[in-house]
Amino acid sequence: NWIKQEINLPVALAVVTHAHQDKMGGMDALHAAGIATYANALSNQLAPQEGMVAAQHSLTFAANGWVEPATAPNFGPLKVFYPGPGHTSDNITVGI
Numbered sequence: 001n002w003i004k005q006e007i008n009l010p011v012a013l014a015v016v017t018h019a020h021q022d023k024m025g026g027m028d029a030l031h032a033a034g035i036a037t038y039a040n041a042l043s044n045q046l047a048p049q050e051g052m053v054a055a056q057h058s059l060t061f062a063a064n065g066w067v068e069p070a071t072a073p074n075f076g077p078l079k080v081f082y083p084g085p086g087h088t089s090d091n092i093t094v095g096i
Contacts, residue, residue, distance in 0.1 A: 003033060003035075011033070011035050012035070012036065012074070013035060013036040013037070013038060013074070013075075014030050014035050014036070014037050014038070015037075015038045015039070015059075015075075015078065015080060015092075015094050016037065016038070016039045016043065016055060017039075017091055017092050017093070017094060018040070018043055018087065018088040018090050018091040018092070019039070019042075019043040019044075019046035019047045019050055019052065019088065019090055020050075020088065021050070021052065024039065024043065024047050024050075024052045024053070024054075024055070025052060027047075027052065027053035027054070027055065028053055031053070031056070036056055036057065037055035037056045037057065038055050038056070038057045038058075038059055038071075038072065039054070039055035039057075039058065039059065039090075039092075040058070040059050040061075040082060040090045040091075040092050041058035041059060041060055042089065042090035043055070043090040043092075044058045046090060057071070058071065059071045059072055059080060059092070061081075061082040061092075065081050065082045065083060065084070066079075066080070066081055066082075067080040067081070067082075067092075077096045078094055078095070078096060079094070079095045079096070080092055080093070080094050081093045081095075
């Protein structure tokens with residue numbers, strides 16, 4: 001309901017940045033709303049261990065840190081980057 005009330009625009013996909021409750025905790029709601037979800041493959045591995053639902057799609061990254069295009073179809077202007085471990089071992093950045 002929050003998406004409808006606050007954004008009121010169609011949402012086609014969501015990219016979560018790491019496997020913490022404040023990022024991946026809402027996967028069930030996103031899936032119920034028909035929103036495709038994406039996360040670092042490592043985040044999807046870690047999520048069940050932390051009691052969370054994994055994203056539907058796993059992103060993989062080239063040696064230079066940029067997302068492999070084949071794993072990020074239809075991302076339009078979104079740029080996804082894995083800078084290496086930081087806040088978490090699986091953290092990624094998303095920009096436009």
